[in-house]
Amino acid sequence: MLFSVILWLKIMYYEKQINIKESEKLLKELDLKIPKGVDYTVGIFDGNNMIGTGSISGDILKGIGVREDYQGLGIMAKIISNLLIKCSEDNKKNIFVYTKYSEKKNFVHLGFKEIAQVKYRVSLLEKAEYGIEEFKINLLEKYVNNKSNVCIVMNCNPFTLGHLNLIEKAAKENEHVFVIILEEDLSSFPFEIRYNLVKENTKHLSNVDVIKGGKYVISSLVFPSYFTKECEHIELYARLDLNIFLNHIANALSIKKRYVGKEPYCQVTSIYNKIMKKVLPKGGVDVVEVERFNIDGIAVSASKVRQLIRDNKIAETKKYVPSKTFEYLVSEEAYHVIERVRKNKSRH
Amino acid sequence: MKIKNIAIVGSLESNDVMITIEPLENKLEIIIESIVYDQFNEEIKKAVQDVCDELEVKQAKIKVNDRGALECTIKARMEAAIIRGKGEIL
Structure with missing residues (x-):
């Protein structure tokens, strides 16, 4: 007792x-x-x-x-x-x-x-x-096909001629292209805007699908380094993100290649790309690295466009972005976003 | 009896069960996860169903995460879940 x-x-x-x-x-x-x-x-x-x-x-x-x-x-x-x-x-x-x-x-x-x-x-x-299994089922229902697929993962903050060039190249060289847009709302341009600009600017390409990345593609959950730009544990996070891509997304959509633009500026992205080239081929997905699209010897990038916005030179961005993006940038609707870009000194 | 709120009862400790109940229209959905699923999933489902019948719950989503609870534990937890889901304080 x-x-x-x-x-x-x-x-x-x-x-x-x-x-x-x-x-x-x-x-x-x-x-x-x-x-x-x-x-x-x-x-x-x-x-x-x-x-x-x-x-x-x-x-x-x-x-x-x-x-x-x-x-x-x-x-x-x-x-x-x-x-x-x-x-x-x-x-x-x-x-x-x-x-x-x-x-x-x-x-x-x-x-x-x-x-x-x-x-x-x-x-x-x-x-x-609604976990990753449901995310996959959703992808399968909407996008499954019997073609040979390639994939591009992009933030498009905002969509530039560089992005368009990369997508067009992939679309020309392959049967079908999936463009996955990061869904995390931590960039200057909100997700819905980024997503819609990609959709509108790629309308003329019949073999391109634009997909929302959800929680599982370079989000603050699986790859926080991309948003914080801290280099701590970056390799580990990159490997996790790429493993999810390989085992779940590439698997569900039967993706054979991933296209990526060369990254001359951002350290985090360039480390990520380096690890991608190591990890993906082992799982049967080839990595195709494409040179940055140049205009007058200047690499076109979204950060360049944001810098021009910050310097109050919106008119000059016309050279670097497709017509739909430019229309948006000068529209009234974009006012708050432009203000946000100006205030935000960081890379995003 | 109508379920109005999400309610969660129990715990994930050994010999206990964690039950989540949510409002759902027009059907009763029971999802069971258990460490003894292969041996006892029918019995667990029956225990859950019995309590639902007794308290006349016909529309709800019930998630059962069982850690080897006895039948009486499952029934007691179910009852608490329904009463809380209905909005009565317990």
Whole structure:
């Protein structure tokens, strides 16, 4: 009887919401990174001692750890349950988690599905109602064909003659082209505008489909480096992104080649391209690198166009963008976007 | 009985079950994930269905993430999910 009371007391761990600061000590002890941009943190306590913690940042679970001498007691499940309930209260339906490759089984047991991995290093898992499987089914329903397909992934911030040139080249050399546009709204030009400009400017090409990239193509989830321009872990993120592309998207759309423009300016993109050339051919997708489109010896790029906008030389952009883009740039509708470009000093 | 809110009950700890219930029009959809799916998916579905019948829930989406819960646990969690989904405080 006494024994069972002691046992009962022993397993009465309790959970409560804490400030991320309080979990720092435990995370340091476990040699884990302290997460940034956290919205919510939970701590699991045994008496006054914190023995486990976990946080939510947007729709990514971060900073999850259990003190070593308490591992294997189901505390992890307690933390994840708490975080999932919180996510559900906030109406977040797709939840993601990055974890060490060796720890991924902990999450798989709790109903997470792996969407990409870099062998022996890191794994990205999701628990989603409309996850990558649904994304693939959606692609299959809309775009499946029996042709030999190639793909170009673009941000088009905004759409220039360089982009058009690359698409036209791919369309001429191949049966069918999928142009995937990054859906993340972290660029100066909003996604809908970028997407529509690509659609309108490629109307004359009958063998081109323009596709929304969703959460799985160079988004802040799978490749945050592209938006922050931080070089930390860039190789790892690039590999994850490319693995998703290879295993899910290229697979679903039966893509045989990926076209890419040479990147003379942006360090992050050029590292990404370098890794792409290593990773994709191994999975049966060839990489075709195309020289930048030149006008009077100047490489045409979206950053060049944004620089001209910043310098108050919108009229000069006419040389570098197709007619539809120029029409948009000088339209009244573009006013707010132009203002945003002017204020935004960074590359995006 | 009509489900008005999303409700989530239970936990993912061993021997427990986490149930999410959501409003849905015109049908009852039950999705089951379980560590003992191969052995007991029929039984789990029946337990969920029984509670729905008893409380007359005919339109809802129910997601069951089971970690090896006993039948009585599943039924109790289901009942709580429905009552919370209906908007009554529990």
